[in-house]
Amino acid sequence: MSWFANLFGMARARRALALAPEQREALANWQQLPAADLSFMHNRGRYVVVDVETSGLNMKKDRLISIGAVALVDGRIDFNDVFQVVLRQDRVSTNENILMHGIGGSAQSEGVEPAAALLSFLGYLGKVPLVAYHAFFDQSMIEKTMLEYLGVELGQTWIDLAWVLPSLFPNPIESRATLDDWLKLFAIENIVRHNAVSDAYATAKLLQVAIAASNQKGVLSPAGFIRMEKDRQLPHKIGSSDGLVCG
Amino acid sequence: MSNGATQMLVSATIEFLRFYPPFDRMEHEAMQFLGEHVKLAYYPKGSLILSPETGVVQVFRIVQRGKVLVRHTTEVSVMDPSSLTLGPGEGFSIGSVMAQRPTTSSYTALEDVFCYELMAEDFFELMQKSSVLNLFCTQYLASLLSQSRQQLQLQFSQHVAEQQTMNSPLTAIIKKVPLSVTPDTPIRKVIELMAAGSIGSMVIVDDTQQPVGIFTQSDVLKRIVLTGVNLDDPIRRVMSESPYTLPVAANAYDAVLAMTMHGVRQVLAVDEGGRLQGVISERDLFTLQRVGLRQIRQAIDAATSIDMLLHASQDVRQLSLNLLAQGVGAEQITQFISALNDTLTQRIITLNLDKHDLFGIEWAWLSFGSEGRDEQTFSTDQDNGIVYVCTDIMDREQTQLRLLDFARDVNADLDACGFPLCTGKIMASNPDLCLTLEEWEERFGHWIRTPEPQALLNATIFFDFRPLFGKFNLADRMRLTLLRRTRNNPIFLRMLADNAIRIVPPLGTFRDFVTDADPDHPGTIDLKQYGARLFIDAARIFAMAHDVTATNTVQRIKQAAPLMNISADKAAAMIDGFNFIQLMRLRHQHAEQMQGREGGNLIRPDELNEVERRILKEAFRQARKLQQRLKLDYQL
Numbered sequence: 001m002s003w004f005a006n007l008f009g010m011a012r013a014r015r016a017l018a019l020a021p022e023q024r025e026a027l028a029n030w031q032q033l034p035a036a037d038l039s040f041m042h043n044r045g046r047y048v049v050v051d052v053e054t055s056g057l058n059m060k061k062d063r064l065i066s067i068g069a070v071a072l073v074d075g076r077i078d079f080n081d082v083f084q085v086v087l088r089q090d091r092v093s094t095n096e097n098i099l100m101h102g103i104g105g106s107a108q109s110e111g112v113e114p115a116a117a118l119l120s121f122l123g124y125l126g127k128v129p130l131v132a133y134h135a136f137f138d139q140s141m142i143e144k145t146m147l148e149y150l151g152v153e154l155g156q157t158w159i160d161l162a163w164v165l166p167s168l169f170p171n172p173i174e175s176r177a178t179l180d181d182w183l184k185l186f187a188i189e190n191i192v193r194h195n196a197v198s199d200a201y202a203t204a205k206l207l208q209v210a211i212a213a214s215n216q217k218g219v220l221s222p223a224g225f226i227r228m229e230k231d232r233q234l235p236h237k238i239g240s241s242d243g244l245v246c247g
Numbered sequence: 248m249s250n251g252a253t254q255m256l257v258s259a260t261i262e263f264l265r266f267y268p269p270f271d272r273m274e275h276e277a278m279q280f281l282g283e284h285v286k287l288a289y290y291p292k293g294s295l296i297l298s299p300e301t302g303v304v305q306v307f308r309i310v311q312r313g314k315v316l317v318r319h320t321t322e323v324s325v326m327d328p329s330s331l332t333l334g335p336g337e338g339f340s341i342g343s344v345m346a347q348r349p350t351t352s353s354y355t356a357l358e359d360v361f362c363y364e365l366m367a368e369d370f371f372e373l374m375q376k377s378s379v380l381n382l383f384c385t386q387y388l389a390s391l392l393s394q395s396r397q398q399l400q401l402q403f404s405q406h407v408a409e410q411q412t413m414n415s416p417l418t419a420i421i422k423k424v425p426l427s428v429t430p431d432t433p434i435r436k437v438i439e440l441m442a443a444g445s446i447g448s449m450v451i452v453d454d455t456q457q458p459v460g461i462f463t464q465s466d467v468l469k470r471i472v473l474t475g476v477n478l479d480d481p482i483r484r485v486m487s488e489s490p491y492t493l494p495v496a497a498n499a500y501d502a503v504l505a506m507t508m509h510g511v512r513q514v515l516a517v518d519e520g521g522r523l524q525g526v527i528s529e530r531d532l533f534t535l536q537r538v539g540l541r542q543i544r545q546a547i548d549a550a551t552s553i554d555m556l557l558h559a560s561q562d563v564r565q566l567s568l569n570l571l572a573q574g575v576g577a578e579q580i581t582q583f584i585s586a587l588n589d590t591l592t593q594r595i596i597t598l599n600l601d602k603h604d605l606f607g608i609e610w611a612w613l614s615f616g617s618e619g620r621d622e623q624t625f626s627t628d629q630d631n632g633i634v635y636v637c638t639d640i641m642d643r644e645q646t647q648l649r650l651l652d653f654a655r656d657v658n659a660d661l662d663a664c665g666f667p668l669c670t671g672k673i674m675a676s677n678p679d680l681c682l683t684l685e686e687w688e689e690r691f692g693h694w695i696r697t698p699e700p701q702a703l704l705n706a707t708i709f710f711d712f713r714p715l716f717g718k719f720n721l722a723d724r725m726r727l728t729l730l731r732r733t734r735n736n737p738i739f740l741r742m743l744a745d746n747a748i749r750i751v752p753p754l755g756t757f758r759d760f761v762t763d764a765d766p767d768h769p770g771t772i773d774l775k776q777y778g779a780r781l782f783i784d785a786a787r788i789f790a791m792a793h794d795v796t797a798t799n800t801v802q803r804i805k806q807a808a809p810l811m812n813i814s815a816d817k818a819a820a821m822i823d824g825f826n827f828i829q830l831m832r833l834r835h836q837h838a839e840q841m842q843g844r845e846g847g848n849l850i851r852p853d854e855l856n857e858v859e860r861r862i863l864k865e866a867f868r869q870a871r872k873l874q875q876r877l878k879l880d881y882q883l
Binding site: 068070073075076077078079080082083084186187188189191195197198201205208209211212213216 | 251252253255256257259260282283285286287288289290291294312313359361364
């Protein structure tokens, strides 16, 4: 029981023990999967685009409320390969926060038990590269929650479109651009903003745009994206003003 | 687990598509299926989405965002301008997906484009689920049909434009280098050559190929028969010297002028060296002019000789070609040919009535087969008969002899006017087809009672009768008797149906078309046997089963459909299919005749363009639908 574990501040390993046997097995199965392949051609593999909703923007204090994910398989978004889960909350988030993502109090308290929710996410994810916009936030929230409830590291490769897109489209918008700016630039509609699935769907479309552009530049794989991101994060290599601001 | 998420995206997709036809009318379940089975793809600006080179189209696409430029890559472009753009909600390319072929157009992203993509097999399943989509696609194919008609029109008008102005140079009018002889050639030899080649005039040239004289058919009578000249004498003795010549660069108008001013019927075209290049006759120039329906009718009605009628029948053909070129549909053209042929036949009959005394006999001239159905194409032979009334049995033989005498002359005149005698002897001069009303009724009755193979075959020819001349009410009575007998005889209709479905549309399981039905002509399809006939036979049964008196296939389908609960759309699709096959037959016959061959019905699917192949396939599918209906109705 998570509240129990939290209450007594038990060690990570002990928390893992709180998992039901079948949950432990599912976790072990996931852990044994071969590491994500980062060398596939963009249009010949699977990416999972993730968006999370949280109780706030403080990565330390705030809690993960919902994960939404949309897969890009062979370059195409398949509506049957999507994922959404609301994690059960012991404490309902603030009204202000609820208005933001629309996951109401009862939906929060009737959500899926966190360990089960995370395991089903891992089951959906498998081991493929994850993609998000401002990925650091999504990554931190998911990893923090995993550590807390499953006692393991996620340890997966994340691709951050907030870094990749300015490399591919240097001029169009300010490098401090938000997801909404990019969506607007490419005239991508968002069904419901701040719904994890809807945001992930819109982000997946951005990923399609990014893939098409990177293919033209000869950057053909997830590994290429990661290199591109790293190059950009080192200002001295780029030397461009927007790179500096971004860094 | 993720059902909620899927449904959210599916719903958003449905909501988007609902703004556009045909999705705005599509059934709820079908839309759900569509939403669940599409995937979203992205094509950046400038990228090629689909082209003929990308092979068989396996994916149906609907634009979600952005614009797609469609460029027609076929040689003869239909659209003007030759491209169009598709925007959100528009799908492509229905025809290629349905036909499982490569597209004929190229599709390029004009802007950044997001596309919903549906795999072909899901598309087909969707068509099964949605009658709205089914109808939409059917109508789409129908629009392809008119597109193809426009394409034909364009081809023909180019052809016509090349040939049909009075400004065209003589080189464009000359069909072939004419036969010529030297001045010393014996007259006999020249006449033999003219007779053998059906040549109206022979040009006489010297060693340098320069024309020195001309000798025409009419000269035979005046200068040879009447003067009793020795046939072994050289031709130069009887030829007209110094024939009228024009340089090949002169135009048709110059030739008309020359003929009118000099009272000659031929003008010789010569090159710079004065060497013979061609003979231009009045007739060649006549075809350049637009001949109207009314002019031909007047010419026919005023004709007092078979010669004049022969010209008129050639004009009928020329005018049909012009109509084909103007984009008139097959239904109208075949009816038009039939109508003018009717007029022609009626005139021939009238002319012969002067020579034959049929006073006191009630009779009617009947046409059968394609003429009976108002569906004549360019290649057509005679199918006719006579029905008459004989009040006194003692007079029967005498009456028939008089009618047969008359019919023989009519048949011969029709033959002279370009309707070859029927090899199967289906002609009024055949005593077997010159019968009293009772005999016809008895014969029909016999076929219906004992439907052996020959009787069924006869039914397909003779049941499509139509009166052309005389007492039309005799034919009406024959029809009433026939329909009364057939509608009460499901067994006969069933046998007829069984016969009709024996020949199946030449659609292949693995290939588009079955082209080896005729071992003598591999790679071809007989569009009469394996195309038009399938529609004609089915429509005949529909008509007989539902008391439809029309003999025309299109009319039969139109009139029978409501009585058979076939929707107007479905009937229209069937008719389109039939008309398309007829149009291809007309065009093919025309092309064959342009090359001096007898126009047949064997086409090579490989030589058709993409649109035509696709529509032909759809036309055969329509034939299959007619046959399926027969199978259903008669439990075959």
